[in-house]
Amino acid sequence: MSRKIGDVILDLQNISLRFGGVKALTxxxxxxxxxxxxxxxxxxxxxxxxxxxxxxGVYHPQDGKIMFRGQExxxxxxxxxxxxxxxxxxxxxxxxxxxxxxxxIMTGRTLKIKSNLLLQALWIGxxxxxxxxxxxKVEEIIDFLEIQHIRKTxxxxxxxGLQKRVDLxxxxxMEPQILLLDEPMAGMNVEEKQDMCRFILDVNDHFGTTxxxxxxxxxxxxxxSDRVVVLDYGxxxxxxxxxxxxxxxxxxxxxxxxxx
Amino acid sequence: MPKQxxxxxxxxxxxxxxxxxxxxxxxxxxxxxxxxxLGIWQTWSWLDVAERVRALACGLASLGFKRGDNLAIxxxxxxxxxxxxxxxxxxxxxxxxxxxxxVANEMLFVLQDAGIRFALVExxxxxxxxxxxxxxxxxxxxxxxxxxxGMRHYTxxxxxxxxxxxxxxxxxxxxxxxxLNEEVEKGHFDDVSVMLYTSxxxxxxxxxxQTHAAFIxxxxxxxxxxxxxxxxxxxxxxxxxxxxxxxFSFAQSLVCGFTINCPESGExxxxxxxxxxxxxxxxxxxxxxxxxxxxxxxxxxxxxxxxKMFHHFMAVAKRCxxxxxxxxxxxxxxxxxxxxxNLLIYGxxxxxxxxxxxxxxxxxxxxxxxxxxxxxxxxGINLKQLYGQTETCAYVCLQPDGQVKADTVGAxxxxxxxxxxxxxxxxxxxxxxxxxxxxxxxxxxxxxxxxGYFMTGDAGFLDEDGxxxxxxxxxxxxxxxxxxxxxxxxxxxKLKFFPFVKEAVCFGHDRDMVCAFINIDxxxxxxxxxxxxxxxxxxxxxxxxxxVIEMIKTCIEEVNASLAHDSMVADSQIHRFLVLHKELDPxxxxxxxxxxxxRNFIAEKYKxxxxxxxxxxxxxxxxxxxxxxDGRRGKVSADLKIVDVKTFPIAKKAA
Numbered sequence: 001m002s003r004k005i006g007d008v009i010l011d012l013q014n015i016s017l018r019f020g021g022v023k024a025l026t027x028x029x030x031x032x033x034x035x036x037x038x039x040x041x042x043x044x045x046x047x048x049x050x051x052x053x054x055x056x057g058v059y060h061p062q063d064g065k066i067m068f069r070g071q072e073x074x075x076x077x078x079x080x081x082x083x084x085x086x087x088x089x090x091x092x093x094x095x096x097x098x099x100x101x102x103x104x105i106m107t108g109r110t111l112k113i114k115s116n117l118l119l120q121a122l123w124i125g126x127x128x129x130x131x132x133x134x135x136x137k138v139e140e141i142i143d144f145l146e147i148q149h150i151r152k153t154x155x156x157x158x159x160x161g162l163q164k165r166v167d168l169x170x171x172x173x174m175e176p177q178i179l180l181l182d183e184p185m186a187g188m189n190v191e192e193k194q195d196m197c198r199f200i201l202d203v204n205d206h207f208g209t210t211x212x213x214x215x216x217x218x219x220x221x222x223x224x225s226d227r228v229v230v231l232d233y234g235x236x237x238x239x240x241x242x243x244x245x246x247x248x249x250x251x252x253x254x255x256x257x258x259x260x
Numbered sequence: 261m262p263k264q265x266x267x268x269x270x271x272x273x274x275x276x277x278x279x280x281x282x283x284x285x286x287x288x289x290x291x292x293x294x295x296x297x298l299g300i301w302q303t304w305s306w307l308d309v310a311e312r313v314r315a316l317a318c319g320l321a322s323l324g325f326k327r328g329d330n331l332a333i334x335x336x337x338x339x340x341x342x343x344x345x346x347x348x349x350x351x352x353x354x355x356x357x358x359x360x361x362x363v364a365n366e367m368l369f370v371l372q373d374a375g376i377r378f379a380l381v382e383x384x385x386x387x388x389x390x391x392x393x394x395x396x397x398x399x400x401x402x403x404x405x406x407x408x409x410g411m412r413h414y415t416x417x418x419x420x421x422x423x424x425x426x427x428x429x430x431x432x433x434x435x436x437x438x439x440l441n442e443e444v445e446k447g448h449f450d451d452v453s454v455m456l457y458t459s460x461x462x463x464x465x466x467x468x469x470q471t472h473a474a475f476i477x478x479x480x481x482x483x484x485x486x487x488x489x490x491x492x493x494x495x496x497x498x499x500x501x502x503x504x505x506x507x508f509s510f511a512q513s514l515v516c517g518f519t520i521n522c523p524e525s526g527e528x529x530x531x532x533x534x535x536x537x538x539x540x541x542x543x544x545x546x547x548x549x550x551x552x553x554x555x556x557x558x559x560x561x562x563x564x565x566x567x568k569m570f571h572h573f574m575a576v577a578k579r580c581x582x583x584x585x586x587x588x589x590x591x592x593x594x595x596x597x598x599x600x601x602n603l604l605i606y607g608x609x610x611x612x613x614x615x616x617x618x619x620x621x622x623x624x625x626x627x628x629x630x631x632x633x634x635x636x637x638x639x640g641i642n643l644k645q646l647y648g649q650t651e652t653c654a655y656v657c658l659q660p661d662g663q664v665k666a667d668t669v670g671a672x673x674x675x676x677x678x679x680x681x682x683x684x685x686x687x688x689x690x691x692x693x694x695x696x697x698x699x700x701x702x703x704x705x706x707x708x709x710x711x712g713y714f715m716t717g718d719a720g721f722l723d724e725d726g727x728x729x730x731x732x733x734x735x736x737x738x739x740x741x742x743x744x745x746x747x748x749x750x751x752x753x754k755l756k757f758f759p760f761v762k763e764a765v766c767f768g769h770d771r772d773m774v775c776a777f778i779n780i781d782x783x784x785x786x787x788x789x790x791x792x793x794x795x796x797x798x799x800x801x802x803x804x805x806x807x808v809i810e811m812i813k814t815c816i817e818e819v820n821a822s823l824a825h826d827s828m829v830a831d832s833q834i835h836r837f838l839v840l841h842k843e844l845d846p847x848x849x850x851x852x853x854x855x856x857x858x859r860n861f862i863a864e865k866y867k868x869x870x871x872x873x874x875x876x877x878x879x880x881x882x883x884x885x886x887x888x889x890d891g892r893r894g895k896v897s898a899d900l901k902i903v904d905v906k907t908f909p910i911a912k913k914a915a
Contacts, residue, residue, distance in 0.1 A: 139298035144409075149527035151299065194890075202410060 005226060006034030008067075009210055010055065010178065015064035017050055017234075024050045025061065028236045030229045032178070037204055037211045039221045042231035043254060048214045049091065051231065052180050055212065056088055057081040082111055085177035089167045089184060091214075097156035101166050104155055105141055108173025109134045141169050144206070145199060161192035168199065172207075179203065181213045185220060193217065197224055222246060230254070274449035275472040277313075277350040279514045281444070284310035287490065287517060293339040296524040296532060304339060306517075312340075312426060314440055316347035319429030320378065321439065323402050323420075327352035327446070330374045330455065334358045334367070334389075335382025337496040337522045340406045340422050342510060344380045349453055349472075350444050353378075356455045356467070357501040359853045363891070364389040368396060370457050374467055374698065377401045380422065384410040387419065449473040455698055456503050456650050459852045467698030468503075468650045477691035478648075478655035479511040481674040485658045486620045486644075492518035492539040493617075497529045502854065503650040504624060508542045511653075533614030541618055544625035546855060548632060548643070551613060553759040557787050573601035574638075581606075581638030586662050606639040615641050622646050624654060625854060627730065627749060629757035630666035637664065645669045647728060651707065651714055652676075653692040657728045668727035678728060679713060685734045686720045687713035719747075736859065738769030744831035746774065748859065751832055754822065758815040759784040760808075763844050765857050766834065767870060773835040775873040777866070778812055779803075779843055785811075800898055803839045809903055812839060816905045824908035833907040836873050838880075840866075841898035847887045872902060 010032040017025040025047045032038050040048045053059040054066075057076030066073045068084065087108070095104050112134065113120070119127035142148055145165050150158060155166055164184060171179055184200065185193045201224055203209050215221050221228060222242040230238035230245055232254040238245045245251055273279050283292065288307040295302050304312070325331070331348040333341050333355050345355040356374050358367055360382065367389065371379075377399055381387055387405050394400060404420040405411060411419070433440065453472040457465040482488070496509040513520050518540070523532040559570050580594040590598075610616050621636070621643045628645060636643040642661070647669035648654035656678070659670030672678045676690040693714050697703040708714050719737050720730040731737065732747040740746050748766040751774065755764040763779035782799050785808055789796055796802040820833040844850040850862055863870060865884075872880035883897035 136298060139300075143298055146525070148299070148524045149531070191890075205412070206409075 005036045008032070009034045009069060011065075011067040012055070013065040013067065015051075015054060015061045015066070017047075017054060017059055017061045023234050024059075025054070025231075025234045028064075028231070028234075030236065030239055032210060032212060033227075034210055035204070035208050036226040037200070037213060037224055039213045039215060039225035039228045040231065041215065041218070041221055041228060045233075046231040047234040048231055049182060050234075052088065052182055052212070052214060055081075055178075056086060056180055082174065085175075086180065087171040087174050087176035087178075088180035089164075089171050089182060091182040091186065093160075093163050093167050095155045095163060095167055095170070098154055100152050100154055101147060101158075101169075102138065102142070102151050104166055105138045105169045105173050106134065108170040109138065111174055137175075138173060141172050144172075144202070145169050161188050161195070164188070164192075164196065165199070168196075168203075172203065172209075175207070176209060178210045178212060181211065181215075183214050183216065185215060185217055193220060200224060274476065275349065275444075275447040275451070276453055276476070276511070276514050277346055277444045277447060279476075280306075280313060280346050281310055283514070283517050290490065290517070291519045292513070293342065293520045293522070294536075295339050295522040296528075296535075299524075301521075301535070309339075309343060309346075313343050313346045313350065314433055315426035315429035316340075316344055316422070317350040317429065317440055317443070318432040318436075319425035319427075320347055320353075321351055321443075322428050322432040323378070323425075325351055325353055325378055327443075329353045329378065330356050330376055332356050332358055332371060332374070332376045332379040333381075333500060334379065334386045335360050335406065335500075336526065337498075337500055337505070337509070337520075338382055338406055339520070339522055341380060341382065341500060342496075342520060344404075344422075345454070345510060346514075349447070350440060352443065352447055352451060354452050354455050354469075356457070357499075357506070358457070359499050359501045360386065361499075362853060363847075364392045368393050370465060370467070371397055371400065373465075374455060375399050378404075380404045380406070383407040387411065387414065391416075447472070449476070450695075452695060454506060456501065456506060458650050459854045459856070466700055466703055469695045469698055470653060471695050474692045474694070475507065475511040475653050476515060477675060478507055478653035478673075479515040481655060481676075481692075482507070482646075482658065483512060483516050484674060485660055486540075488512065488516045488518065488540060488620075490517035492516065492619070493521055493536055494518065494540045494542070495521050495523065495529070495533055495536050495538045497523050497526075497532075498542065498544075499853075503648075503654045504542055504544075507654045508540065508622070512540075530614070534612070535614075537614060537617040539617050539619045541615065541621040543621070543623060544854070545623050545628040545632065546626075548623060548628065548636060549756065549759075552632060552635060553781065553784050555609070555613075556759050557784060560787065560791070570605060573597075573605040576601050577606060577638035578634065581640065582634055585637055585640060585642060586664065602640065609639055610641060613641075618642065620644060624648065626856065627753045629753055631757050633666045646673075647730065648692075649716060651694040652688060652690075652716075655692045656686075656688050656690075656716075659727075663725070663727075665727060668723055668729045671725070671727050677713075678722070680721055681715075683734065684719040684721065684731075684737075686716045686718045686728065686730070688716060689713045740768055740774070740831055741770055741772045742831065745829065746832050747829060750829060751776075751819065751823070751834070752857070754819045755816070758818075760788065760812060761815060763851075763857060765844075765859060765862050766832075767859075767863060767873070768832060771874060773874075774832050775870070776816070776834050776837040777862070777869070778816075778837055778839045780808060780812065780839060782843075799843055800841050800896055803841060804898055804901070806901075809839055809901060812837070813903055813905055820905065820907050824910055830910040834905055835907060836902055836904055838869060838873065838900045838902045841882065841900060842884055842886060842896045845886070869900065872900075878902060 008031045013029050015025055015028045040051055042048050054061050057078045115127040115130050185196050204211050228242050228245045230251050238248045238251045273282050283306040289305045291303045292306040292309040293304045331353050335341050348355045358370055390403055402418050404422050404425050406422050408421050449472045452469045453475055455467045455469050457467050498505040509520050521536045523529045576597045580590045580598055583590050618641055621641055624646045644659040647657040655673055656676055657670040658673045679687040681687055689712055717734050718730050719732055719734040720728055723729055732749040736748055738746045746768045751766045752764040755761045760780055762781035765777040766774055768774035780803055794805055794807055816834050823833050824830050846853050869880055879899055879901050881899045886894050886896055
C-alpha cells in the first residue's frame with residue numbers, strides 16, 4: 001500500500017488519569033501520525049476506552065500533555081474536539097433509533113451548518129443552498145458505504161452490522177481529520193467484519209483520514225493497522241509495528257499468561 | 261461535436277449506431293438514459309449519449325481497437341456500459357456482455373473463447389477479477405473501468421478510467437473529424453452486432469453471434485405488436501449478458517427511442533421501480549413470483565379488515581379482471597365491483613409494485629404458473645408471456661392484446677415461421693435467427709437443419725388458435741416405467757407457485773413413480789413459522805421442522821389433485837418427497853446463472869437421497885460441501901426426513 005504517512009498530528013505525553021484512588025492510566029506516552037491507522041489494544045479493563053475518551057476530551061487527565069498539531073491542549077471539551085476535526089463512533093451504538101439513516105448521518109453535519117435557525121426553518125435563501133450542499137455530502141457517504149438501499153429506513157429496524165456502518169457514516173459526515181473507532185467490529189460475524197475492515201481502509205485511503213482504533217480481534221488489528229500500542233492495567237507495555245508487537249514477550253505475557 | 265452524417269438519408273437505419281445518431285438528430289433533448297446517482301436521477305439526452313458514444317468509440321480507436329475485435333463488458337446495468345456497446349459497434353467491433361456475478365474462473369472460458377483484447381468493467385471488484393486471471397489471457401490488452409473508487413493505487417498502464425478514455429477520444433475526434441462517420445458508414449446490417457453467451461445448461465457456453473438485422477427485426481416486431489413508442493421508460497436491472505435485457509433495453513430503446521433507466525444498486529431495484537414507474541417491464545417469472553410472495557406476506561400481517569377487503573376484491577378480480585383487460589363482455593354488476601376494487605385495492609397495489617404506468621409487462625425465460633400469471637392480469641397489469649432463445653433474439657412468439665392465454669406463449673411473432681417436428685420439437689425460422697455460434701461451425705450445423713430452421717430443443721404443440729404451447733425441454737421430457745409421459749418442468753412449475761416453495765426438482769424418468777426435492781422459501785416459510793411460534797436458526801433448521809414438512813406435504817397433495825385431472829400428466833403425481841437441507845445455488849453449480857435447475861447434476865450430487873427416496877427409506881443422513889461467495893468452503897449436514905404423499909385416482913376424461 002502506498003499511503004503516505006505524515007508528521008505527528010497528536011502527541012500524548014505522560015498521560016495519567018485517576019478516578020479517585022483508581023488509576024485508569026499511568027504515565028502513558030505515544031503519538032499518532034497523520035494518515036496512519038493506529039490501533040490501541042489490550043485486555044479488558046486495560047484503559048483503552050479511557051484513552052479514547054482522553055483524546056476526545058470527555059475525560060481530563062490529571063497529569064500529562066496533549067499536543068495537537070504542535071500546540072498544547074490544556075483542557076479539551078468534546079465539542080471543541082469535534083470542531084478541531086476529531087470524530088468518533090461508540091462501542092454501544094448511539095444512533096437516533098427512530099430517525100432514518102439519511103437523517104442520522106445528516107446530524108453529523110450539524111457543526112458545519114452556518115445559517116441561522118430561522119432561515120433553516122423557513123428553508124429560504126442561503127439555508128436552502130446550504131442544506132442541498134450538505135445533503136450532497138451525505139449522499140456521497142451513503143454511496144461510499146454502500147447503504148443506498150436503506151437510505152430511508154429507520155435505524156432501529158436495521159441489523160446490528162448495518163447500524164455500525166451508519167454510525168461510521170455519521171462520524172464521517174463531519175469530515176474528520178482524526179476518526180476514533182471504539183470497537184467497530186464487536187459482535188459482528190466474519191463477513192460483516194470483512195466489510196467493515198474494507199470500509200475503514202477505504203476511508204483511510206480515500207479521504208486520508210487518520211484512524212485510531214480499539215479492537216479485540218487480533219487478526220483484524222494486525223491486518224489493517226500501521227502501528228499498534230498495547231495497554232495493560234493502565235500502563236503501556238508495547239508500541240510499534242504489528243509484527244514487533246506480536247513478538248514482544250511482555251505483550252504475549254499479558255495476553256496469554258506467564259506460562260507461555 | 262463534429263457534424264454527424266445524416267444516415268437516414270444515405271441508406272437507411274439498418275445498424276444500431278445509425279439508429280443512435282438518428283435519434284440524436286430527431287430528438288436531441290429527449291431523455292435517452294437515466295441513472296440514479298447520489299440519490300438523484302441523472303438524465304442523459306440522446307445528444308449527450310451520442311456525444312459520449314463518439315468519444316468512447318474514438319477513445320477505443322486510439323487504443324487500437326479494430327473492426328472485428330471483441331470487447332468484453334462486465335458489470336451491472338450502467339449507462340456507460342450501454343454506451344460502450346454502441347461505441348464498439350460504431351467501429352465494427354462486437355460487444356460481449358458477461359454475467360457480472362460470475363467468479364473469475366467462470367469468466368475465463370468466455371474471455372479466452374472470444375479472444376478478448378479490450379474490456380470495459382464496472383468497478384474495482386471486476387478489475388480485480390480480471391487481474392486475477394490476466395496471466396491466462398495473453399490477448400487481453402486494455403481494461404477500462406467506469407467507477408474509479410478504490411482504483412487510485414492501481415498503476416498498471418493497461419488500466420484506463422472511462423472518463424480518460426473519453427477525453428482521449430475527444431482529442432482523436434477533433435484531429436480526425438471524419439474518422440467516426442466513415443467507420444459508422446462502413447457498418448452493414450449483416451455484421452455481427454453482439455455476442456451473447458448461452459448460460460451453459462448443456463456443456464460449455466457457446467457464443468451466439470447476432471447481427472444488427474436480427475436484433476432490429478426482433479425489436480421492431482415486438483414494438484409493432486405492442487405499440488411501443490418513444491415516450492416510454494424501461495427499468496434495466498437484469499444482467500446485460502442476458503438476451504432479454506439486450507432486446508428490451510438496448511435494442512428496443514434504440515429502435516423506438518424510449519428511455520433506459522439504470523437502478524442505483526441491485527438492492528434498490530424495488531424503490532427505483534416505484535420512482536420510475538416504467539411503461540415497459542420485463543422480468544423472469546421468479547421476479548413476479550417473489551413480488552407476489554412479498555405481497556402475500558404483507559397481507560398476512562395486515563389487520564382483519566384489510567385482509568377481508570383484499571380477499572373479497574381479489575375474488576372479484578379473479579372472476580372478471582382478466583376479461584375486462586381483454587375487452588370481453590362483463591356484466592354491469594361485476595364492472596362496478598371491479599371499478600370499486602380498482603379504487604380500493606388494485607390501484608394502490610399496482611402503485612406499491614411500481615406498476616401504475618405499465619403498458620405492457622413481459623415474462624419469459626421459464627414457464628410461469630397459470631395462477632401467478634392470472635393474478636397480475638386480473639389486477640390490471642398487462643402481463644404477457646413471450647417465447648424465444650438467445651439464438652432467436654428472445655423473439656419467437658408474442659401474445660397479442662386480447663388473445664392472452666395463461667397456458668400458451670402466444671402466436672408466432674411477425675416475420676417468424678414455426679414448425680413442429682415429428683418428435684414434438686419446436687422449429688423456428690425468420691430474420692431473428694443467429695448468424696452462427698462463435699468459432700463453432702459444428703454446433704451451428706447441429707442446431708440449424710437443412711431447411712434453415714433453428715431447432716429450439718423445446719417440446720410443444722400449436723393449439724386450435726395457432727398459439728404455441730411449450731411443455732418442457734425436449735430432452736427433459738421422459739417416460740415413467742409404465743410408458744406415461746413425464747414432464748418434470750411442468751410439475752416443478754406447479755409446485756413453485758406455492759409461496760413456500762422456492763425451488764423444486766422432480767425425478768421419474770425410467771422409474772415407477774415421481775419423487776421430488778423441495779427448497780423452501782425462507783422468507784415466506786419463515787414468516788409462516790414465526791406466526792406459529794416455531795423458532796428456527798436458519799434455512800437448514802427451518803427446513804427440518806416437522807410442521808414445515810407437513811405444510812409442504814399439503815401443498816404437494818394439492819398439486820397431485822390438479823395433476824389427476826389432466827390425463828396427459830396424471831401418472832406424474834408425486835409419491836414421495838424430501839425438503840433439502842441447503843438452498844440450491846449457482847455457486848455450487850446446482851443452478852445456472854439464470855437460476856434454472858441443472859437436474860442431472862443435482863441427481864448425481866444427491867444420489868444417496870434419490871436412492872433413499874426410491875428404496876422407501878424413512879430418512880437419510882447427508883453432508884454437503886458449500887461454496888461461499890468469497891470462495892471459502894463449508895459443510896452442511898442434516899438427517900433428512902422422507903415423506904409419503906397422498907395421490908389421487910386418475911380422473912377419466914369425459915368422452
